[in-house]
Amino acid sequence: MAVGLTLIFGVMRVVNFAHGDMMVWGMYLAWMLATRAGVDPYVGFIACAAALFALGWVVQRLLVDRIVDAPHEMQILLMLGVALVLENGALVVFGPDPQRVRSPLRAATIWFGPVFVDVARLVTFALAMALTLALYLFLTRTDLGRTMRAAADNAYGALVIGTDVRRVYAVAFGIGAACVGAAGALVSPILPFQPAGGLSLSVASFNIVIIGGMGSLPGAFLGGLLVSVAESMGAVFLSPSMKELVSFSLLIVILLFRPAGLFGRTTT
Amino acid sequence: MSACPGRLLEVSGISKRFGGVQAVRDLSFDMGRGEVLGLIGPNGAGKTTAFNLLSGFLIPDAGEIHFDGRPIVGVKPHAICRFGLARTFQIVRPFPHLSVLENVRIGALARHPRMADARGKARAVIDQVGLGPRADHAAAGLTLAERKRLELARALATEPTLLLLDEVMAGLNPTEIEVLVVLIRGLNAAGVSILLIEHNMRAVMTLSHRIVVLNFGEKIVEGEPAAVANHPRVVEAYLGEEYVHAPAP
Amino acid sequence: MRWLAAAALAILLVLPAVLDSYAVTVFIFIFFYAFLGQAWNIVGGYAGQLSAGHAAFVGIGAYTSAVLSVQAGLTPWVGMFVGGVLSAALGTVVGYLGFRFGLRGFYFVLLTVAFAEVCRIVTLNTDAVGGALGYYITFTGNPRQFQFQDNRAYYYIALALMLAATGIVAGIERRRFGAYLIAIREDEGACEALGVNTFLYKMLAMVVSSFLTGVGGTFYAFYLFSLQPNAVFGIPLSVEIVIRPIVGGAGTVLGPILGSFILSPLAELSRIYFGQGGWSGAHLIAYGLLLIAVVLFLPQGAYPALRRLWGRMPAR
Numbered sequence: 001m002a003v004g005l006t007l008i009f010g011v012m013r014v015v016n017f018a019h020g021d022m023m024v025w026g027m028y029l030a031w032m033l034a035t036r037a038g039v040d041p042y043v044g045f046i047a048c049a050a051a052l053f054a055l056g057w058v059v060q061r062l063l064v065d066r067i068v069d070a071p072h073e074m075q076i077l078l079m080l081g082v083a084l085v086l087e088n089g090a091l092v093v094f095g096p097d098p099q100r101v102r103s104p105l106r107a108a109t110i111w112f113g114p115v116f117v118d119v120a121r122l123v124t125f126a127l128a129m130a131l132t133l134a135l136y137l138f139l140t141r142t143d144l145g146r147t148m149r150a151a152a153d154n155a156y157g158a159l160v161i162g163t164d165v166r167r168v169y170a171v172a173f174g175i176g177a178a179c180v181g182a183a184g185a186l187v188s189p190i191l192p193f194q195p196a197g198g199l200s201l202s203v204a205s206f207n208i209v210i211i212g213g214m215g216s217l218p219g220a221f222l223g224g225l226l227v228s229v230a231e232s233m234g235a236v237f238l239s240p241s242m243k244e245l246v247s248f249s250l251l252i253v254i255l256l257f258r259p260a261g262l263f264g265r266t267t268t
Numbered sequence: 269m270s271a272c273p274g275r276l277l278e279v280s281g282i283s284k285r286f287g288g289v290q291a292v293r294d295l296s297f298d299m300g301r302g303e304v305l306g307l308i309g310p311n312g313a314g315k316t317t318a319f320n321l322l323s324g325f326l327i328p329d330a331g332e333i334h335f336d337g338r339p340i341v342g343v344k345p346h347a348i349c350r351f352g353l354a355r356t357f358q359i360v361r362p363f364p365h366l367s368v369l370e371n372v373r374i375g376a377l378a379r380h381p382r383m384a385d386a387r388g389k390a391r392a393v394i395d396q397v398g399l400g401p402r403a404d405h406a407a408a409g410l411t412l413a414e415r416k417r418l419e420l421a422r423a424l425a426t427e428p429t430l431l432l433l434d435e436v437m438a439g440l441n442p443t444e445i446e447v448l449v450v451l452i453r454g455l456n457a458a459g460v461s462i463l464l465i466e467h468n469m470r471a472v473m474t475l476s477h478r479i480v481v482l483n484f485g486e487k488i489v490e491g492e493p494a495a496v497a498n499h500p501r502v503v504e505a506y507l508g509e510e511y512v513h514a515p516a517p
Numbered sequence: 518m519r520w521l522a523a524a525a526l527a528i529l530l531v532l533p534a535v536l537d538s539y540a541v542t543v544f545i546f547i548f549f550y551a552f553l554g555q556a557w558n559i560v561g562g563y564a565g566q567l568s569a570g571h572a573a574f575v576g577i578g579a580y581t582s583a584v585l586s587v588q589a590g591l592t593p594w595v596g597m598f599v600g601g602v603l604s605a606a607l608g609t610v611v612g613y614l615g616f617r618f619g620l621r622g623f624y625f626v627l628l629t630v631a632f633a634e635v636c637r638i639v640t641l642n643t644d645a646v647g648g649a650l651g652y653y654i655t656f657t658g659n660p661r662q663f664q665f666q667d668n669r670a671y672y673y674i675a676l677a678l679m680l681a682a683t684g685i686v687a688g689i690e691r692r693r694f695g696a697y698l699i700a701i702r703e704d705e706g707a708c709e710a711l712g713v714n715t716f717l718y719k720m721l722a723m724v725v726s727s728f729l730t731g732v733g734g735t736f737y738a739f740y741l742f743s744l745q746p747n748a749v750f751g752i753p754l755s756v757e758i759v760i761r762p763i764v765g766g767a768g769t770v771l772g773p774i775l776g777s778f779i780l781s782p783l784a785e786l787s788r789i790y791f792g793q794g795g796w797s798g799a800h801l802i803a804y805g806l807l808l809i810a811v812v813l814f815l816p817q818g819a820y821p822a823l824r825r826l827w828g829r830m831p832a833r
Contacts, residue, residue: 349711
């Protein structure tokens with residue numbers, strides 16, 4: 001999920017405040033697929049990704065495109081507006097109660113030496129890693145991926161050599177949204193979700209991306225690992241409800257001393 | 269190294285490095301009161317970096333700067349402005365949503381905290397640079413020449429003793445340049461010392477009492493305009509080595 | 518224009534005599550959020566430093582005066598200033614960290630959000646002030662304790678708060694402080710070159726803004742009588758604070774007021790319309806759409822657009 005956010009930022013320098021809420025929709029879509037069509041989320045996540053790609057594309061074309069050059073404050077406010085619409089749209093459509101998706105994998109566990117591991121979490125982890133790797137390969141090996149990285153580095157230059165920058169932006173946004181849709185689907189059997197959760201997911205995404213470095217894919221990945229580990233340790237040593245405190249404190253420290261994050265490049 | 273009394277600006281051995289690039293290397297020069305000093309050199313010679321070092325936007329890695337007898341290395345830009353050293357920016361930075369008058373008033377507020385007084389001072393400065401008719405126009409809607417004059421007016425409103433002008437004539441046509449030359453000469457006659465970065469050679473030669481030439485961050489020549497213009501090292505810096513020994517056209 | 522404002526004020530003063538209690542409540546919220554929005558306006562609108570964590574100041578002010586009143590018997594009339602000072606202290610810390618380390622735009626927003634969330638989480642886990650269960654004030658109706666039987670008393674207090682904040686903002690705008698803040702919002706670097714100590718002025722704006730917001734926290738506490746960390750420190754409250762000046766016109770004197778008069782009725786109407794399911798979130802969809810519309814079509818807010826319609830230049 002953080003990977004998607006960093007992609008959007010890296011390519012377009014737009015911060016997607018609606019990220020978490022898009023993820024929530026991903027979760028709900030997976031749920032719907034599971035309950036209405038009997039599709040297991042571990043298969044259905046592809047459909048979720050596709051749906052959210054479409055959503056991302058539409059949002060970008062209609063709204064974000066217009067303000068790519070606008071001051072940051074305007075971009076933030078725009079995405080905040082989108083976040084509000086998405087979050088409360090979910091509230092209206094799905095109701096406020098938390099949901100969970102049943103998956104046949106849920107109940108199974110296997111042994112890893114002395115540790116019990118949830119199969120569901122394992123599959124989620126494996127798929128997430130695979131998707132991240134796929135995205136990395138896409139960005140480095142394919143033409144479109146390279147075009148996106150070129151546009152990220154120097155939008156004007158890319159324009160000069162004939163790139164349809166607007167299309168690239170739309171694709172980037174779409175892929176970012178797709179990531180999050182997939183993430184939502186993959187996580188839906190594990191975490192309970194509700195519309196109000198969108199905001200904390202957004203903030204968590206930002207946490208990870210800032211710590212790992214905006215615009216850096218490996219940064220997002222490592223940032224995700226780092227934050228999860230830190231939070232889990234916080235849950236163990238402090239108290240479960242304080243674990244967010246750890247990631248926020250980490251965020252504040254990073255913001256102050258190394259806003260580029262661990263791997264990021266500074267914004268111009 | 270102690271400051272010589274009477275010299276308005278003393279720069280001693282300042283250097284600045286950015287990553288792998290030594291932008292300014294061991295630069296030293298000084299200025300007297302009432303002087304116009306021209307700072308010239310090819311693009312990338314370190315002139316704007318020197319301005320940034322003088323006005324407090326950058327801190328030198330080494331060296332000292334004394335303005336009006338007091339050391340100013342490490343002093344914040346706004347404090348340096350209050351001491352009497354004002355600057356313009358090479359790429360002009362007007363406050364786009366404010367009117368010309370409001371723009372200049374910000375500068376005037378530095379010496380006249382009361383809004384009414386600042387307004388009056390701003391009006392006077394605007395008339396002085398010839399922007400009177402455009403006083404209530406939004407800054408974003410001005411022509412380039414007008415914006416250059418606005419930039420100048422704003423800095424002028426802070427009532428500086430030393431004014432740093434960074435390529436204030438770039439992008440202007442000959443008539444506009446002539447207007448500015450007359451204006452600057454007038455300012456100097458009224459007592460403002462001026463340090464001028466400029467690529468327009470004619471303007472620099474006519475305005476400056478002395479000229480300092482930079483290349484690759486180092487001072488290569490210093491002297492009166494006539495001496496500098498034909499100096500072989502200056503020709504070499506701008507045009508390349510072959511031209512140094514070329515016969516006069 | 519002047520007498521229009523005077524007429525509006527006169528109407529507002531006599532309104533409670535003819536309105537029922539529900540309508541009075543709506544107006545109380547209009548005034549109160551306009552007050553908070555106006556306080557935010559100083560640092561967010563004029564100085565251009567977007568803070569999305571102003572709820573933290575409301576929370577600190579609210580909890581401070583509430584706890585002081587319940588535990589120490591300190592009248593909230595004094596407690597509100599203590600709350601304000603403590604909020605200003607946090608504001609100083611956040612401002613100092615943000616401005617000293619040069620955090621701009623998105624990064625500053627995130628910093629403010631982080632601090633607000635930290636406050637929220639800490640309060641949630643502090644049982645001494647009720648933790649997740651919340652902190653409650655028993656209703657005594659005693660004016661000495663900032664409690665009134667009659668809804669209308671709150672109406673006039675909220676109105677007074679809104680007018681006071683507006684007066685302060687108008688005063689700031691007229692003076693060098695305001696001119697500097699506006700210039701800082703336009704271009705900080707250029708300001709520095711003109712002798713403006715941008716760090717100092719941004720800090721001043723932050724301190725004044727957080728102090729006023731903290732004072733507002735006391736009103737919140739003694740109007741609602743219950744404090745929930747998620748509500749009073751949460752991002753939804755920060756959104757409510759921010760959206761009114763943005764929609765109405767950030768960096769203008771009347772913007773937050775106009776914004777509140779647009780948004781609060783809108784919220785109430787959608788609450789009524791969509792209220793069947795029991796969720797009050799639907800009005801936020803309208804907020805979201807409005808925010809999007811404003812950013813795309815009216816980036817300076819409703820008030821400057823209206824002024825342009827009337828064909829006048831802002832007189833500064």
